[in-house]
Amino acid sequence: MNRFWGLFFLAVPLAAFGVSALAAWGWTPLAGFWLPANYSREGETIDQLFHLFHAVAAVVLLGTGLILAWSIYRFGNRDRTAAQYWPHHSVLEWVWTIIPAGILIFLALFQMESWNRSKAAHPEIEVAGQRLPQPPLVRVVAKRFGWEFHHAGPDGKLQTADDLYVENLLLLPAAEMVVLQLESSDVIHSFFVPGLRVKQDLVPGMKQKMWFEVREPVELEIICTELCGWGHYTMQAKLQAVTRAEYDRWVVEETNRRRPELAEVEQ
Amino acid sequence: MVGRVELSLLSSGLTKPVTAWWIALGFMIAIGGCQPAGPAKFQLNRVEALKQEKLNSAETGSIAANYGTQIETVLRELLGTPDEPRWPLLDGGDASEEPYASFVKRLQRTAGPVSSDLDGEHVGMYRAHCAHCHGVTGDGAGPTATALNPYPRDFRLGKFKFKSTPLRKPPTDEDLTRIIREGIPGTAMPSFRTLPDDDVSALVDYVKYLAMRGEFERRLWAEVAGLEGDPLIDIAGSTESATDEQRAAFKERLLELTEDFWFDEVAMRWEEPAEYITVPPPAPTSYAVEHEGHQALVDLGRQVFFGKANCLQCHGETGLGDGQTANYDDWTNEWIKTPGVDLAIKSTYRDFLAAGAMPPRPVRPRNLRHPIQRGGSLPNDLYRRIANGIEGTPMPSSPALSSDEIWALVAYVKQLPYEAK
Numbered sequence: 001m002n003r004f005w006g007l008f009f010l011a012v013p014l015a016a017f018g019v020s021a022l023a024a025w026g027w028t029p030l031a032g033f034w035l036p037a038n039y040s041r042e043g044e045t046i047d048q049l050f051h052l053f054h055a056v057a058a059v060v061l062l063g064t065g066l067i068l069a070w071s072i073y074r075f076g077n078r079d080r081t082a083a084q085y086w087p088h089h090s091v092l093e094w095v096w097t098i099i100p101a102g103i104l105i106f107l108a109l110f111q112m113e114s115w116n117r118s119k120a121a122h123p124e125i126e127v128a129g130q131r132l133p134q135p136p137l138v139r140v141v142a143k144r145f146g147w148e149f150h151h152a153g154p155d156g157k158l159q160t161a162d163d164l165y166v167e168n169l170l171l172l173p174a175a176e177m178v179v180l181q182l183e184s185s186d187v188i189h190s191f192f193v194p195g196l197r198v199k200q201d202l203v204p205g206m207k208q209k210m211w212f213e214v215r216e217p218v219e220l221e222i223i224c225t226e227l228c229g230w231g232h233y234t235m236q237a238k239l240q241a242v243t244r245a246e247y248d249r250w251v252v253e254e255t256n257r258r259r260p261e262l263a264e265v266e267q
Numbered sequence: 268m269v270g271r272v273e274l275s276l277l278s279s280g281l282t283k284p285v286t287a288w289w290i291a292l293g294f295m296i297a298i299g300g301c302q303p304a305g306p307a308k309f310q311l312n313r314v315e316a317l318k319q320e321k322l323n324s325a326e327t328g329s330i331a332a333n334y335g336t337q338i339e340t341v342l343r344e345l346l347g348t349p350d351e352p353r354w355p356l357l358d359g360g361d362a363s364e365e366p367y368a369s370f371v372k373r374l375q376r377t378a379g380p381v382s383s384d385l386d387g388e389h390v391g392m393y394r395a396h397c398a399h400c401h402g403v404t405g406d407g408a409g410p411t412a413t414a415l416n417p418y419p420r421d422f423r424l425g426k427f428k429f430k431s432t433p434l435r436k437p438p439t440d441e442d443l444t445r446i447i448r449e450g451i452p453g454t455a456m457p458s459f460r461t462l463p464d465d466d467v468s469a470l471v472d473y474v475k476y477l478a479m480r481g482e483f484e485r486r487l488w489a490e491v492a493g494l495e496g497d498p499l500i501d502i503a504g505s506t507e508s509a510t511d512e513q514r515a516a517f518k519e520r521l522l523e524l525t526e527d528f529w530f531d532e533v534a535m536r537w538e539e540p541a542e543y544i545t546v547p548p549p550a551p552t553s554y555a556v557e558h559e560g561h562q563a564l565v566d567l568g569r570q571v572f573f574g575k576a577n578c579l580q581c582h583g584e585t586g587l588g589d590g591q592t593a594n595y596d597d598w599t600n601e602w603i604k605t606p607g608v609d610l611a612i613k614s615t616y617r618d619f620l621a622a623g624a625m626p627p628r629p630v631r632p633r634n635l636r637h638p639i640q641r642g643g644s645l646p647n648d649l650y651r652r653i654a655n656g657i658e659g660t661p662m663p664s665s666p667a668l669s670s671d672e673i674w675a676l677v678a679y680v681k682q683l684p685y686e687a688k
Contacts, residue, residue, distance in 0.1 A: 145455075148639075163638070165639050167449055167452065167457075168458040169460055234396075237460070258646070260549070260550040261550065262554060
């Protein structure tokens with residue numbers, strides 16, 4: 001029976017390793033089971049980190065799984081003698097503390113630059129020789145159950161009379177850094193664009209900032225990844241990245257649409 | 268340093284009978300699911316039945332009990348079921364003719380249980396996206412309805428608030444499409460922008476189907492209230508064992524009802540609403556914010572707001588929507604105006620709640636200090652809502668205002684959210 005359980009537990013790490021190895025790379029039949037194609041600049045680095053973390057985890061899973069399976073197979077309670085129990089073993093404990101700690105510290109340091117770029121270093125713009133934080137282009141307000149996108153109007157400022165409000169459609173210029181201001185109007189939501197590898201929880205009462213660069217014009221999916229109530233699954237929106245020229249044209253068109261037709265000027 | 272400790276085997280959980288029962292129950296739920304059994308059914312408008320019964324107090328016995336099955340039969344024969352909707356055809360019409368055939372096909376694709384085929388064509392969109400709030404019957408009483416404020420729309424009155432047509436005219440297809448695509452900000456109605464255009468227009472047709480079906484049913488209830496015990500229709504004629512005579516009488520009566528109520532009243536009302544669209548006249552040039560006379564226009568708007576149009580009565584002096592707040596909308600007024608109902612005493616209307624009426628809630632006048640309005644924030648939307656009023660709500664139409672006064676009001680309301688304190 002021990003042989004059976006040993007082999008059984010061997011199958012788990014092998015299957016997990018096999019499936020994740022197959023899914024991690026693009027040329028396998030399972031490709032695309034992880035994340036959809038990436039369209040953000042920072043996303044490339046994030047994908048590389050994802051694969052690295054994944055590879056480390058796979059090696060650890062396989063290693064510990066093999067040890068477990070072999071132990072069951074070899075040392076199982078075959079002739080019903082009592083097992084041996086070590087309450088303490090200094091060398092062993094040093095080894096299994098130092099190695100994982102080393103791996104974790106390496107990963108923490110290795111991803112720090114990417115974390116800094118995507119979460120800490122707010123993009124800056126130069127105004128009259130001064131470097132100022134780039135103002136947000138769109139105010140994203142999550143609600144149960146939908147997304148409000150308040151695009152800055154021609155004045156480039158948010159929360160003014162010329163804001164362009166659209167529900168469930170986020171229009172953005174591609175090939176440049178954009179900053180979003182994220183808010184929630186009721187409960188905790190989470191703004192997730194799988195195609196851009198960005199995700200941010202929205203907490204009522206807080207104004208979060210998020211920035212990224214969409215590499216090229218593309219249409220992507222926005223979803224909520226924080227269970228927010230019965231309609232959570234309906235919180236889907238469209239992100240449409242267009243060229244800067246098209247974006248500017250859209251702002252003008254939408255602004256004009258929000259104005260009524262005026263009477264002819266009397267001469 | 269090395270000690271030997273005896274380890275006893277953990278007693279196996281599986282040997283305990285209680286654990287085994289839990290696992291068996293888990294399997295049963297996993298295999299059987301917890302779906303309600305049986306096909307979906309249109310619910311009768313029992314609130315309307317009860318109202319008619321109370322209005323015609325001389326009538327003996329319950330109208331719902333006397334006529335429920337007959338009305339159900341008429342509706343099923345004429346308009347089908349939630350799984351297989353039908354559309355009445357003029358006598359002598361050909362069901363295989365276009366555009367009738369493809370229209371009915373679209374209704375049937377929108378109805379029924381949810382699924383998609385391999386090409387990604389969706390079936391049962393109404394139940395996928397709408398029914399959990401608006402209900403399978405379109406009665407605005409889906410499972411999530413009571414948790415929402417405002418309540419989801421009950422289509423059966425055939426009244427829609429946000430439209431480009433005047434009061435008592437139905438909305439155009441564009442109006443309904445816009446509500447589905449853009450949602451209603453400030454309510455639980457979300458934007459279905461990610462749906463394909465084809466699905467949205469099919470849903471528009473289905474919403475109209477439910478609205479017209481509801482109007483037709485209400486008309487039948489009003490009819491039977493005056494019949495004083497005579498049958499509306501001999502339902503024996505719809506059964507297998509009916510004689511030829513009964514069957515012919517049944518068909519004839521059904522045809523009569525279809526012509527009198529469906530074609531002459533309901534379908535007539537829904538014909539070509541686009542002909543009645545209110546087209547706002549061009550705004551005065553001073554409407555443009557850059558114009559030097561803009562402030563004068565806003566001031567005129569303020570005067571109209573506080574004077575002639577008396578907006579402050581409901582929207583309040585500050586525009587916060589805190590004026591008159593004790594009014595109800597038509598969907599509630601429908602039954603709370605029935606003699607004998609007193610909202611202060613719950614026992615006077617408990618029977619209405621049991622019949623499916625939503626617990627009454629006063630309708631709130633809009634807070635105009637919020638920059639985004641429910642029925643669209645474009646100047647033309649605001650113009651239409653001031654000129655035409657809002658169907659089903661205490662917001663009246665304003666025939667006494669000139670178009671310049673309405674534009675002045677629009678300009679005033681548009682700047683309210685940003686007005687300096």
